[in-house]
Amino acid sequence: MVVLRVKDLVAGYGNLRVLFGANLEVRRREIVAIVGPNGSGKSTLLKAIAGLATVFSGRILFDGVDMTAVKPHERARMGLAYLPQTDNVFSRLTVRENLILAGYTIPKDEFEERLEEALEFLPRVRAVLHRKVWALSGGERQMVAIAMAVIRKPRLVMLDEPSASLAPKVAAQIFDKIVELRDELGLGVVLVEQNARKALEISDRALLLVAGRPVFWGPSRKLREREDLVEVYLGVA
């Protein structure tokens, strides 16, 4: 079942166009990786889907509903979770307050149950529940960000560079959790990642963007086999 479909999307910021004709499809229980060199428009694509960038043309369908013109907070209510590359948690608030905000659209009587489910999925977050976020390590912050997505029971989670600036061991734990989002919770996942090797390893399908234009779209396994693309654009030998 297709959760997200992006058709011929041209997007950017203000009058500046960054993305030219991107196409994407994400099913339930699937990880789609978006890879490409710096400045290729990967993050812009996520922001456009989340409603935080300007869309010049093209369509974004979520569960078959056109949400191209829908406001960002309403997209979130439709079941879309977006974890930005930086500032994906509220540093001045406690972890619990962050989780309360993540469950902002959830009825109050359901919240505690959802919180418990999220903490079971991410036990490390339970240990830091009452701490201020600014006092957490990079890995703990990412775990909190993922918990914030999980608590909302979204149908699609979009993660922008979740392993950025993390130690390899911590990054591996984050990638494990992303796989669990797909396998245990059955979610659709869109992953933008600089670590292209790992992203292609855990994803089912991949989109390669170069200078805002799609160069490859298909199974990740096939992209890994395309040495010409992988070596030139992703630096993965």
Next chain:
Amino acid sequence: MLPVEVIIDAITFSNLLALLALGLTLTYLTLKVPNFAHGDLVAAGVYVAFSLHKLCGIHPYLAIPVAFLVCGAISLASYLLVYRPLWRRGAGIVTLMIASIAVEIVLRSGLHIYADVLSSHLKTFTRGFSFAWLDWSVEMYGRTLTFVVIASTCTLMAVTISLYLFLSKTRFGTAMRAAIENPSLASSLGINVDLVYAVSWFLAGALAGVAGVFLPFRMPSDPEVGWEMLLRTFTASILGGLESLMGAILGGLLTGFAEVLGIYVLSKPPVSLSTAYRPAISCALFIMVLLVAPGGITSLDWRRVLRWRRK
């Protein structure tokens, strides 16, 4: 030794500045614009109380809820009609600041026109009026206190406690803090950032309106009174760190005390400075804060300051 009357006067003035600085900080936190029109909302509050008293015979203290709503509505309208459209078009701080100066001129001119109309209608003074003669007296510890000092202190305490509870204990308050810290992330979580900002602007105007009701009990007021209070409000807000609501309250209290106690001391021999120079104290404090602690008192590392003092 400072006379008790001077300290009481400082408390009243500080309370009003704290209410004003709180509002100015609230609006700054949303769009990051120093709102030059904020002072005129105080003047609007003054005229709401004055009009209700003159036209309907309502005591100014009873006009507080009306001033709260009217000034909140004016502030909200300025946000919805001027600042929000500009912000959505990507206007920078300079554009927004100039827009706020334009709104200030429009509001102040409007108040002058209203004062003229009221003057000809009522055949009375609508400039330089005071509510001091309407104030009640309270006997306390063998001293006679004006009611304005008690009312303004209670109001500031109630606002501080309510604001603390609202921001830390309610979901909407937490959402407000979140939307102020990171609007895009808040939006992506389903929080209506537009609504949060609109509430902030309404509250800012409403608090200025309440301060406006108290102001004529403390000093003669006219349509220019908001402009006169503006620099003091900026001083208080910047002293408080500009991004901290509790800092704004503290900044308001410190600025108010500095001005009232400062002019009392300086007007005595050997300096014998004219009290007309009183606003200069706020100006001097404003410049000092910008030079010494541009991030305000809440940004200072107090442990380091204390260590330096001990040396």
